[in-house]
Amino acid sequence: MPDEMPISRRAFTVTTLAAGFALxxxxxxxxxxxxxxxxxxAGEVKxxxxxGTVPAYRAAPNKGGPFPTVLVVQEIFGVHEHIKDICRRLAKLGYLAIAPELYARQGDVSKLERDGIMKVVSKVPDSQVMGDLDATVAWAKKDGNGDTAKLGITGFCWGGRIVWLYAAHSKELKAGVAWYGRLTAAGKATELQPKFPxxxxxxxxxxxxxxxxxxxxxxxVKDVEAMRAALKKANKPSEIVLYPDAPHAFYADYRPSYKKDAAEDGWTRLQAWFKKNGVA
Incomplete structure (x- = not known):
């Protein structure tokens, strides 16, 4: 019967990663x-x-291991070339870095303009994302030569918000680095994305x-300060750095928003944060 077909046969619209940069x-x-x-x-894995299965990009040193493991969470543009390059940057530092395509069931955004992308992204449930990240950790431990006792996560834009959510979800995670992820709902919480950092x-x-x-x-800035206050009230050892001259997506070196000084400082801080908190 058609209704009895495995969900993996009908629900996954992305089965391989896009090549190059998103349109x-x-x-x-x-x-x-x-x-x-x-x-x-380095390359694609399932x-x-x-x-079913979700495609992902992974990069790691080709000798040694198991390696400290870092989940890399995509921008709204999916796992395109910039996210793959970040995985390779982390691998050069000695990590197993892996970026699962977290819209695999909802749609391929690599050929869409922004309005079309946002329609796809709005259909992605936070609960699905948390489950797929957990599955990625399990793959890293079993098949990826990863040391998940040293587990970190980093994400950008859409993925920055996910970093905060995953830090509240996972009991295995040691530390996260969130790059310009939305902190408050701003009237946009939905049934699929009910909570914000x-x-x-x-x-x-x-x-x-x-x-x-x-x-x-x-x-x-008022959202950033509100998050700082919430962290202080909760007595949590998280920190926020606010770069004075930086716009959104200041780490995205392939876009006009790139700010070299802030990007390089942030990357240095990421490495120190992971080392300080048991990911390295």
Whole structure:
């Protein structure tokens, strides 16, 4: 019977990762950083989840292990070339870095303009994302040569919010680094995305370093200060850095928003945060 078909046969619209950069991010900026795969094992893998498989990009040193493991959570543009490059950057530092395609059931955003992307993203349940990240950790431990006792997560934009949520969800996570992820609902909480980081400040089970820009028009400074206050009230060892001249997406070297000084400082802080909190 058609209704008895396995959900994996009908619900996954993305079965392989997109090549290159997402259409809506073109043209790619001259400052774009390209990290080679020399001395790395890098490429696409399949992550078993409860209703099928999710494609993911992973990169790790090609010798040794098991390696400290970092989940890399995509921007709204999905797992395109920038996210893959970040995985390789982390692998060069000695990590197993893995980025699952978290919209796999809802749609391929790589060929869409922003309005179309937002329609797909709005259909992605937070509960699904948490489950897929858990499945990615399980894959890393079993098949990826990962040391998940040293587990970190980092994410950008859409993925920055997910970092905060996962730090409240996972009992295995050691630390997270959230790059300019939305902190408050701003009237946009939904049934599928019911809570935001500020709602979960007291529930964080792992410390999060938040990296934000003062000139981010989508995440006002008042939201950042409200999150700082919520963390202080909850007595949580998380921190937020606010860069005075940085806009949203200041780490995205392939976009005009890139701010080299803030990006490099944030990357240095990420490494120190992971080392301080048991991920390295």
């Amino acid at each position: 809506s991010t073109q043209p790619v900026a001259a400052e774009t950083i390209t990290t080679d795969a020399k001395d790395l094992t 992550i078993p989840v409860k209703d 500020i709602d979960l400040a007291g529930d964080l089970a792992a410390p999060v370093l938040g990296l934000y820009g003062e000139k981010d028009t989508g995440i006002p």
